[in-house]
Amino acid sequence: MKKFNYFLQFFFIIVLFFIFKLLGYNFSTKLSGYIFLLIGPIFRSNKIILKNLDIAFPKINSNEKKLMLRKMWFNYGQIFSEYIFIKNFRYSENFYKKISATNNKVLEKIRSDNEPVIFVSGHFSNFELMAQYIEKSGINLAAVYRPLNNNFLNPLMEKIRIKYICKNQVKKGISGTKSLLKFFKDKTSIALMIDQRVSEGIKIDFFNKPAFTTTIPAQFVKKFGAKIVPIYIERNKFNEFNLVIHDPLIFNKSDSIESITHQLNKVLEKMISQNPNQWIWTHDRWK
Secondary structure (H helix, E strand, C coil): CHHHHHHHHHHHHHHHHHHHHHHCHHHHHHHHHHHHHHHHHHHCCHHHHHHHHHHHCCCCCHHHHHHHHHHHHHHHHHHHHHHHHHHHHHHCHHHHCCEEEECCHHHHHHHHHCCCCEEEECCECCCHHHHHHHHHCCCCEEEEECCCCCCCCHHHHHHHHHHHHCCEEEECCHHHHHHHHHHHHCCCEEEEECCCCCCCCEEEEECCEEEEECCHHHHHHHHHCCCEEEEEEEECCCCCEEEEECCCECCCCCCCHHHHHHHHHHHHHHHHHHCHHHECCCCCCCC
């Protein structure tokens, strides 16, 4: 039964992608946003999202939280439709102009020094564009991803990611961590999201409540003295994106895994608080 449901999801998504391609980018992002407003809660309970918002923003009233929820679903729908146009963002000058970067000198220095770093971020706006932009900037990069549960859809998404987003894709997990070590030793920077719950992580405060958090960045600091570069992306009302590249965070090898991970969670909190409508709240972060 699960396989049949996955196939129906896959078929539905392929049909939507075909329609989006026919309709063009601008109309598709709006249409997909409204579709997700309608069907989003069917796939992910709004109770989880509202619970997460209660934890992160306890002082905000329920009407404001419901408005955040609606804006998040609309943004989620826009991201979904943009997968069919991700090739354009990679190769079309008109699409590439939609992305501007703040503090681009950080990327220039990483490229010129040829010293790998760890890029950290979360699922903001169209998060896929961050790794794409870094790689297009001439930096050797490996990006960590979580395979989809849907075995029909996952091969398609992997193909899209490898071909148009970042050619070095590393599956999340213990075996993936070994690949990351090899990439880093070969002067390849690493990009990963630190905003999802991971069973192999440790419990660190996130919005003042313990949540399982990845320790991969901290492990690379301890082992290699790696620099950590936080990165953030935001969408405006014209479907243009601003990429904010932070100055590298430099930790000491003597710092504990816990203290490094805690500081990175604080950085992530600030990013989310800056524009909570564009962070994907559907993940059961504090489960």
